[in-house]
Amino acid sequence: MIEVEHLTKRYGTVTAVDDVTFRVNKGEILGFLGPNGAGKTTTMRVLTGYMPATDGRAAVAGYDVFDHPIEAKLRTGYLPETPPLYPDMTVREYLNFVAKIKGVAPKDRAARVDQVMTRTWVADMANRACGKLSKGYRQRVGLAQALIHNPEVLILDEPTAGLDPKQINETRRLIKALAGDHTIILSTHILTEVEQTCQRVVIINKGKVVAEDTPENLTRRLRGSATMFVQVDGDRAAEAQAALARVDGVVRVTSADASGTAFEVESESGRDVRRELASAVIGGGWGLVELRPMRLSLEDVFLSLTTEERQEETVNA
């Protein structure tokens, strides 16, 4: 649905996006993750036809954004970083205007405007001037604007920025509900957002794609080995640690808390040692209080990937 191939964008001598390639399948939600200034917004601006790429190509719904901009734009809804609202217009007037320029047929316009207003919970502000709305409402009117022509592709630049926790949850639920009918790219630097809403993640840093995978795989991939959290009951904790370390396939056992009864057990990559660990604990006469795989949050993945990048660069320099 969305194809980006070897996309490069330079502003003068600064390379904002450097040879980025990825694709998004129909109905999928792709998370576009990266620190500020990583090139997320630039990539999105190229995809929406706001600016041309220096090199490479991008296509939306089968239409090249440079060769067939009108066709591509008819199928794209875009929420920029700052919602593009006209302060003097009321919400209804504004959405009606957007519907007009996005090519919604005159007879469907009023119904369509009402529909998106309900969907994004802005109907109660329909006759309020856009300039007088709170940040949360602005953001949602921005989202309504992106949805107005029922586009196949939605490109959302930090859709939850500036919302309160309740609205964030609602917006995420809305975005999830939109997937399937729509193909979505959303950019964010909030990691839980990606974990909660996206099926796939592209991590971008300094204009380059540093990782692309599902949130789960990314987490797994980062640790070459799997880690278990084991907590035992009783004294002789040091002996328990030694017993765990003797289990076949275990690489390292470290103490996980101050009491000395909880351990992080690292095993060889791809080996499931849960049964062995359990029998070792019980066989040794300790009580097994807890045994669970430890999952690294995307935040760690993100930090580690972007940090690695930095280290490489220091070496190169």
Place this chain on the structure above:
Amino acid sequence: MRNALAIAHKELRAYFASPIAYIVIGFFALLFGWFYIGILDWFVRQGMQMGQFGMQGPQNLNINQQMIRPLLLNMTVVFLFLLPLVTMRTYAEEKRSGTIELLLTSPLTDMQIVIGKFLGAMALYSAMLAVTLVHFGLLFVYGNPDWKPLAAAYLGLFLFGGCFISVGLFISSLTKNQIVAGAATFGVFLLLWVVDWIGQSLGPTGESLTKYLSMTEHLDDFVKGVIDTKHLVYYVSFITFGLFLTMRSVDAERWRG
């Protein structure tokens, strides 16, 4: 065209939703009224004087030449001051507030956006011109001016305003700052106004060139009631060129980012 009209409608609404339209039209009406009374007074006294000296009566003074023509030429000075206020926000404000992103990512061509903005500003300008219909209407009620030269004069004024607006759009598309756009537009308008003042010192070629460039020079024939293709071509090509530059400037902005 439908898209261009949607933009034009939006522009016009923005003028009237903010105080811009009311300020511009209001002050224009006030100033025009002032000029009108002044020239009318002069015209009437002129007529009475002629009557006293036993020359032709006031009816025989040509109201089109003696009153409407100087009035309309004076009025263009008011446009010189007011039109930058109309055009300065067109692009600059969209760029500053980020709404340009909406326009440029919508299925519109650059041409539709530029034409739409041009038509919006022209509609406001027409509203300003419409104010003067009241004053001229009174002349028709109490006198007998000829309507044909007046129609030609309106056509000339319309095109004259179009030139200013197309330049104003272009300048507004170059900056994010409305004040910069307004000041630069005013400067350029004024230059186009006085460009022929130094003509005589430039020799015959320079003189005819500066005369040709001068915006008011071309207006004079229209106001006299003469529609000359030479002037039509000048105005229409001027407007087209201004709009073309605006389109290029918006496109260049995309490449620069």
